[in-house]
Amino acid sequence: MTSAVAQEPRAARPAPVLRGYRFELLKLVVQWRVRLLLLACWLGPGVFVAAISRQSSLPTDTLFGRWMGQTGWAGSLVVLSFCSAWVLPLLTSLIAGEVFAAEDRVGTWRHLLTVARSPRRVFGTKALAALTVVVLLAAGLAASSVVGGVAAAGDHPLVGLDGHLLGPGQAAGTVLLAWAAALAPTLAFAAVGLLGSVTLGRSPMGLLLPALLALLLQVVQLLPLPVAVRVALPSYALLAWRGLFTDPAQGGPVVVGVVVSLAWAVTATALAYRLFLRRDFTDLAYDGPGGRVLARIVLPLAALLAVTAGVVAAAMPASGSGIDRSKLQTSMATAYAHLYRLQSRELRRPDVTETELRTTATCDKGGSRVDDVGPGNDWRCVVSWHIPGATAVGSAIYQLDLTADGRYVADGDGPQEVNGFFLVHTRTGDAPNPLWQFDGSVDLLSATSKG
Amino acid sequence: MTVRARGVSKFFGDVVALDEVDLDVAAGHVHGLVGPNGAGKTTLLGLLLGLSAADAGSLEILGTTLRRGSAAPDGVTGFVDGPGLYPWLTARQNLDAVASLRGDGRSGIPDALEQVGLGEVADDRVRGFSLGMRQRLGLAAALLVRPRVLVLDEPANGLDPAGARQVNRVLTGLAATGTSVILSSHRMDDLAALCTEVTLLTAGRVVFSGPVGKLAAEIGELDHRLRTSDPATAQRVASLTPGLRVLPGDELFRRPDDDVLCVRGSVPAVDDLVERLVGAGVAVRELAPVVAPLEAAFLALTGAADGSLGADEPR
Numbered sequence: 001m002t003s004a005v006a007q008e009p010r011a012a013r014p015a016p017v018l019r020g021y022r023f024e025l026l027k028l029v030v031q032w033r034v035r036l037l038l039l040a041c042w043l044g045p046g047v048f049v050a051a052i053s054r055q056s057s058l059p060t061d062t063l064f065g066r067w068m069g070q071t072g073w074a075g076s077l078v079v080l081s082f083c084s085a086w087v088l089p090l091l092t093s094l095i096a097g098e099v100f101a102a103e104d105r106v107g108t109w110r111h112l113l114t115v116a117r118s119p120r121r122v123f124g125t126k127a128l129a130a131l132t133v134v135v136l137l138a139a140g141l142a143a144s145s146v147v148g149g150v151a152a153a154g155d156h157p158l159v160g161l162d163g164h165l166l167g168p169g170q171a172a173g174t175v176l177l178a179w180a181a182a183l184a185p186t187l188a189f190a191a192v193g194l195l196g197s198v199t200l201g202r203s204p205m206g207l208l209l210p211a212l213l214a215l216l217l218q219v220v221q222l223l224p225l226p227v228a229v230r231v232a233l234p235s236y237a238l239l240a241w242r243g244l245f246t247d248p249a250q251g252g253p254v255v256v257g258v259v260v261s262l263a264w265a266v267t268a269t270a271l272a273y274r275l276f277l278r279r280d281f282t283d284l285a286y287d288g289p290g291g292r293v294l295a296r297i298v299l300p301l302a303a304l305l306a307v308t309a310g311v312v313a314a315a316m317p318a319s320g321s322g323i324d325r326s327k328l329q330t331s332m333a334t335a336y337a338h339l340y341r342l343q344s345r346e347l348r349r350p351d352v353t354e355t356e357l358r359t360t361a362t363c364d365k366g367g368s369r370v371d372d373v374g375p376g377n378d379w380r381c382v383v384s385w386h387i388p389g390a391t392a393v394g395s396a397i398y399q400l401d402l403t404a405d406g407r408y409v410a411d412g413d414g415p416q417e418v419n420g421f422f423l424v425h426t427r428t429g430d431a432p433n434p435l436w437q438f439d440g441s442v443d444l445l446s447a448t449s450k451g
Numbered sequence: 452m453t454v455r456a457r458g459v460s461k462f463f464g465d466v467v468a469l470d471e472v473d474l475d476v477a478a479g480h481v482h483g484l485v486g487p488n489g490a491g492k493t494t495l496l497g498l499l500l501g502l503s504a505a506d507a508g509s510l511e512i513l514g515t516t517l518r519r520g521s522a523a524p525d526g527v528t529g530f531v532d533g534p535g536l537y538p539w540l541t542a543r544q545n546l547d548a549v550a551s552l553r554g555d556g557r558s559g560i561p562d563a564l565e566q567v568g569l570g571e572v573a574d575d576r577v578r579g580f581s582l583g584m585r586q587r588l589g590l591a592a593a594l595l596v597r598p599r600v601l602v603l604d605e606p607a608n609g610l611d612p613a614g615a616r617q618v619n620r621v622l623t624g625l626a627a628t629g630t631s632v633i634l635s636s637h638r639m640d641d642l643a644a645l646c647t648e649v650t651l652l653t654a655g656r657v658v659f660s661g662p663v664g665k666l667a668a669e670i671g672e673l674d675h676r677l678r679t680s681d682p683a684t685a686q687r688v689a690s691l692t693p694g695l696r697v698l699p700g701d702e703l704f705r706r707p708d709d710d711v712l713c714v715r716g717s718v719p720a721v722d723d724l725v726e727r728l729v730g731a732g733v734a735v736r737e738l739a740p741v742v743a744p745l746e747a748a749f750l751a752l753t754g755a756a757d758g759s760l761g762a763d764e765p766r
Contacts, residue, residue, distance in 0.1 A: 013525060015552035023548045030539055111535020111589075114500045115552045117522035280463070282497030282531075 014118030017125060024129035027102070028095070034133065037094060041140035046148030049075030053152040063242060063407065063439055064158075066432055068149070071156040073171040075149030076142065077245075080178060083141055084238035088186045089214030091137050096193030097207040099130040100276070104201040109281050123276050127194055127269060134190045135183065142179040146172075159434065160245040161441045162331065163338025178241035181254055184261035188234040189214065191268035195297055198272040198279075221405060224374065227322030227444045228313035230404070231256050232305055234264040239405045242441055252316070252445040253406075260308050267304050271297055322444030323406060325363050325372035328379065331442050332361035332398070332410065336383045339434040346426045346434075352388055359385040363400070377401040381410070394418070396435070406442040453478050453600050453631040454499065458508035461494050461655075468494040470655040471508065476600075476631045476648070481622060483642040483663075484635040485745075486652035487753050492604070492635040495652070496531045499523065499602045499633060512600055528553075529602030529633075534589020538578040542569055542588050545577060549592045563591040568617050582609025590618060594625075601625060603634040607641050619645055639746035649745070653753040666748045673747055674698065675721055677712040678737035679728060685712050688727045694720035713741065 028034050052059065052068055053075055059065035063081045067074035103109045116122045158171035166174060189210040196209030205212075217235040230236060237257030243250030275296060313319075337359040344351060365371070366378040379400035384393050396418045402408040412419025412435060419435040454476040461469040469491045476482045484492045497503050498510060501523035510517045515524040536545050543560060550557045564570045567587035577585065586609055593601055601622075607615050615638075622632050622645060636642050642649060642663070649666055651659040659666055679685040689697050695716035714724065721738070728735055742750065 013554060014522065016554065019551045019554075023552060026544070026548070027537060027540070030544075106535075106538060107533055108535040108537060110497065110500070110502055110531050111592075113502055114523075114528060114530065114535075115549050115592075117501065280503050282461070282468075282494050282503035 014121050015116040017121060020116055020121055020125035021128050024099070024125045025132060028099070028129055028133050034095070037091065037137060038133075038140060041091070041137045042144050045076075045079045045141050045145035046151075049079060049145050049148035050152035052078075053149060060437065063161075066437070066439075067159055069153060070431070071158045071168075071171070072146070072148075072150030072153040073155075073158040073166075073168070073175050075153065076145040076175050077178065079141060079145035080182060080241070084182060084235075085218065086211075086214065087141070088138065088182065088238070089189045089210045089235075092134055092186060092189040092193045093207055093210040095133045095137070096130040096190040097197050097210060098193075099126050100194065100197035100272075101200070101202055101206050113281055119277055120273075123273055127272075130194065131187070131190060134186060138179070138183055138186055142176070146175065158245075159339070159342065160247060161242055161335070161439055162246040163335040163342065163434070163438065163440075164247045165338075165342065166245070174244050178244055181237055181241040181244070181258055184258040184265070185235050185237045188261040188264035188268065191265040191272070192234075192301075195268045195272040195275075198276045199297055224321065224404065226309075226313070226320065227318045228316065229305075229309045230322070231312050231316075231445065232260055232309035234261050237261045239407075242407070243443065246441060246443075250441065250443040250446075252443065256312060256316070256445065260312075263304065263308060264301070267300065268297075271300055316445045317447035318445045321374040321404065323374050323402065323404075323442055325365070327442045327446060328363045328400075328402065328408070329361040329381070331408075331440050332363060332381045332383060332400075333359045335410070335438060335440045336361065336396070336435070337385065339438055340385065342434045343424065346424055346431055348427065356388045357385045359383060375402045375404040379408070380413075402442070406444045408440050408442065410438050410440060412436050452476060452511075453513055454482075454633065455511045456495075456498075456508065457510075459495070459498065459505045459510055460507040461491070461498065461503070462506050467655050469498075469505070472652070472655070472657050474650055474657075474660065476633055478599075478631055479626050479629045480647045481626045481632040481634070481645050483646035483649040484633065484652060485639075485642060485649055485749055486635075489654075490652040490753075491655040492652055493531050494655075496529070496602050496604050496633065496635060499600070500527065500529055500531060502531070523600075526596070526599035527602065528593045528596040528598045528600075529604075530589045530593065531602070531604040533604075533608075534585050534592065536577045536580075536585055536588055536592075539576060541574050541576050542580070542591075543573045545588065546592055546595060550595050553596050555595055555597070559595050559597075563594040564588075566594060566621055567591045568614070583611055583614045586610055587614060587618065590621060594621070598625065598630055601630055601632045601634075603632070605636055606634055607636055607638050615641060639743050639749060643743060643745045651749060651752050658752045659748070663745060666745060672715050672717055673721075673744060674713060674715050674741040676737065676739055676741050677714060677724075677735065678710055679712065680734035680736065681732075682710050682712060684731055684733050685728055688731055688733065689714050689724055692716075692720060692724045692727055695724055 058068050059078060062078050064074040064077040068078060103112060112122060113119060155168045157165045157167050160166055192213055193210040196206040200206030214235065217233050220233065231253060240253040240257035243253050337354040337357050340357060341352060341354065361381045361383045363379055363381040365376055379402050381398045381400060382395055383398065384395045386393055396415060397413040398410040399413050400408045400410050414420060421433050422436050423430040424433045452475050454474060456472055456474040459469055459472045472495060484495065486492050498505055499512065501517060501521065504519035512527055513524045517523060542564065546560045546563060547557055550560060561570065564573050567590050569584060569587055569591060577588065580588065586606055590606060606618055610618060619641065626632050646663055648662050650657055677685060686697060689695055689712060695714050698713040698715055725735055725738065
């Protein structure tokens with residue numbers, strides 16, 4: 001072969017990963033939309049939590065909302081609850097769902113691949129940059145809500161979901177752990193966003209895929225699913241973090257939820273990677289694989305759901321809905337004992353320990369004609385306890401609204417002197433009566449009692 | 452040869468984009484790819500840039516055989532289907548990214564911008580650039596890499612005459628330093644001025660490949676417009692010239708011009724006509740092909756010529 005060019009040909013050198021990553025990051029953060037999101041995530045929650053914490057009317061429907069005026073750590077958890085439903089999937093839509101589609105929209109694929117010279121590295125750096133921005137946004141939500149909450153309501157102990165008190169240090173650590181747990185499903189949604197972006201190109205469906213998946217999963221969570229399927233959903237870790245706020249922590253659902261989310265993140269990313277490498281960038285008519293989407297992305301993810309549900313069902317002792325009378329009674333008795341101690345301290349009554357109280361709960365769902373299993377707002381519990389030195393046994397009645405994810409709200413139904421008043425008069429002023437209404441959580445994955 | 456393709460084929464499903472294409476480009480040559488829309492020019496340029504692999508045949512660039520999954524070797528750059536710039540980045544940021552990703556220094560950015568006449572808008576966002584400015588910025592991005600093989604798809608798109616001249620100057624300069632330039636264009640005048648060789652594609656097949664002059668010679672007869680001092684005599688002389696036919700003017704022009712005579716014939720026949728006119732005392736004020744030779748060849752070889760312009764169709 002002859003060549004007039006004196007230089008020896010050099011093999012292709014792909015663009016260095018770090019430089020590619022920096023370029024992808026630059027392309028994201030110079031967009032006003034992304035900057036606005038960063039600003040909103042780093043400022044919005046703080047302002048929101050600070051404003052709400054100082055109001056007399058608190059969002060008691062939201063987990064930890066009733067404690068926002070008492071401790072700054074509750075505000076961050078309210079933001080986490082709210083974000084778990086919509087905000088985190090939507091953020092992943094706007095970042096990960098856009099990162100590949102943007103190149104289709106502005107027609108830069110061929111330029112980028114010519115310059116970077118490695119589709120593998122282009123994929124890797126894009127995924128990494130999207131991941132970085134998503135994590136930055138989530139970190140902003142967490143940091144801002146913590147700062148806003150602590151600044152407005154102070155660094156005080158937090159009442160856990162079983163009524164026990166978490167000191168400020170422990171609360172801080174657990175709140176951060178909860179945000180970290182929520183990051184796993186966020187990554188799963190981000191990976192689905194990458195998949196949608198790679199597969200559907202310029203189509204708005206690609207951008208919206210994580211948000212649509214989140215909506216679908218929320219609808220599915222409302223259905224009476226077996227616990228194994230519920231826990232195998234990639235969004236479950238967005239609910240499971242609350243198990244960290246019991247003592248001992250309900251670690252099983254958190255771990256399973258995180259592992260499932262990471263499995264989704266890895267699978268969806270691998271699918272996106274495979275589809276990306278198989279794309280022919282010289283085909284100017286390419287506009288996504290069209291009708292093959294079902295086979296390429298839906299079926300593998302459905303298969304993953306089936307596999308994870310099967311593994312969870314085989315490995316975990318729970319069955320059915322994961323909710324039964326025995327679990328609820330244990331949870332109610334524990335929560336009540338802790339909260340009774342809290343109320344005693346607030347009212348400056350002599351302190352008693354949970355052991356001394358020997359609290360028990362008897363729960364029933366919908367009377368004798370209904371099985372005492374599963375979620376519902378027809379649960380009723382009678383809690384009994386012993387006061388040291390007294391022969392009489394105290395008792396209180398609660399109506400429960402127990403949802404399929406194991407969360408319940410216990411609403412006091414007498415006697416009035418125990419749970420009839422919204423506020424209690426403490427030495428420092430009025431405070432919420434911890435026994436008037438409280439939140440609790442049933443561990444769905446612990447062993448289900450037989451009969 | 453810096454580029455050597457043998458029997459290259461490419462399919463998109465049932466569509467044959469390239470059908471056993473051969474291509475040779477030597478160092479320092481400007482090679483034009485010509486063909487109607489959908490002929491496979493962009494696909495071929497994409498293969499040269501390593502954006503995709505051929506389904507059959509072999510493709511060798513700078514001594515490296517391109518295989519499926521392998522990128523084009525260092526020194527190969529360019530653009531297909533537009534220069535591919537990020538509208539929300541400035542011109543300098545776009546070039547900075549190219550320099551960074553290709554591992555080349557950023558010191559060449561100001562010079563590259565100046566070469567294509569964009570030095571003054573270096574810090575403006577590309578969003579506000581015209582098509583011609585984007586084309587020139589795309590060329591600047593290619594220059595940053597110090598190309599040995601430069602692949603450009605329609606680089607003259609959207610360029611005003613001054614911009615086109617500037618781009619042509621840059622490309623000619625690159626070729627003079629040993630760079631092989633392979634470009635596609637629909638502007639035959641640009642190709643004729645720039646290219647030493649052309650490859651004519653139609654429906655994915657090569658119908659001609661070689662020097663531009665040889666392509667022009669492929670077509671036997673050309674239509675010429677002739678303006679003289681005495682149109683009536685000129686028409687009479689032309690009709691008597693062997694190998695020449697006088698065409699009705701309104702077949703060629705939307706606005707008939709009584710002073711202009713249209714004739715069809717080979718170059719020697721036209722030369723003969725000029726001699727006869729001079730002998731008859733008729734001054735020749737203008738003699739030019741109606742369609743440039745390269746364009747005429749393109750129209751003839753691709754079968755794109757309609758009845759009025761086809762050089763090889765009987766009238």
